[in-house]
Amino acid sequence: MRTRVKICGFTRMEDARAAARLGVDAIGLVFYSQSPRNVSIAKAIEITRALPAFVSVVGLFVDAEPDWVRDVLAEVNVDCLQFHGDESPEECRLYGKPYIKAVRMRPDTDLEGIEAQYADAAGLLLDAYHPDLQGGTGGGFDWDLITGKLALPLILAGGLSAGNAAEAVRRVRPYALDVSSGVEAGKGIKDAEKMAAFIKKINQTT
Ligand SMILES: O=C(O)c1ccccc1NCC(=O)[C@H](O)[C@H](O)COP(=O)(O)O
Numbered sequence: 001m002r003t004r005v006k007i008c009g010f011t012r013m014e015d016a017r018a019a020a021r022l023g024v025d026a027i028g029l030v031f032y033s034q035s036p037r038n039v040s041i042a043k044a045i046e047i048t049r050a051l052p053a054f055v056s057v058v059g060l061f062v063d064a065e066p067d068w069v070r071d072v073l074a075e076v077n078v079d080c081l082q083f084h085g086d087e088s089p090e091e092c093r094l095y096g097k098p099y100i101k102a103v104r105m106r107p108d109t110d111l112e113g114i115e116a117q118y119a120d121a122a123g124l125l126l127d128a129y130h131p132d133l134q135g136g137t138g139g140g141f142d143w144d145l146i147t148g149k150l151a152l153p154l155i156l157a158g159g160l161s162a163g164n165a166a167e168a169v170r171r172v173r174p175y176a177l178d179v180s181s182g183v184e185a186g187k188g189i190k191d192a193e194k195m196a197a198f199i200k201k202i203n204q205t206t
Contacts, residue, residue: 128158138181
């Protein structure tokens with residue numbers, strides 16, 4: 001099975017369009033005011049309307065008030081939710097939408113236990129741990145922390161770029177790779193050449 005690609009943290013319509021032309025499977029929009037990649041509802045509508053069919057839109061939240069998530073869902077065409085904070089399984093299920101639960105990996109992370117808790121998730125996104133930031137840090141984590149076999153689709157994130165994408169696919173065999181900083185010219189500003197190189201590497205790797 002080919003490795004899917006999600007690029008996260010778009011803030012500009014033209015970057016999302018470029019990613020779609022390159023064959024990205026999903027784009028991520030960050031609805032978190034503390035992120036440098038935060039988008040307003042109006043901006044998110046502009047970006048999603050620029051996309052062709054068959055590119056999924058993932059809406060990312062960090063410990064958001066349910067009313068904020070509902071406001072976004074009422075206005076923006078979001079296919080899947082991604083929760084990056086301490087949301088409980090019940091909170092993730094509130095909206096009747098497929099959801100991805102992000103896990104910030106530490107040496108003592110009990111992946112199997114987390115998977116059992118979030119068994120109805122559409123995927124587990126494994127990301128780097130940072131003491132102050134919830135994601136989009138550009139930092140990686142030790143892939144040897146991924147032990148055992150997950151039943152849920154594994155989405156690998158954290159410090160990925162064209163430089164390590166092939167190794168990530170070969171070593172981890174994830175369902176998908178998720179990247180943000182590694183394909184940027186600046187925070188929230190995607191670089192078309194870096195996105196192209198990233199996707200090319202993945203497509204070339206078996
Ligand atoms: O991108 C952000 O600014 C962000 C802020 C808060 C929570 C999550 C965030 N991004 C989540 C993502 O899906 C990123 O793609 C993932 O963390 C990997 O980021 P990077 O290491 O920069 O590729």
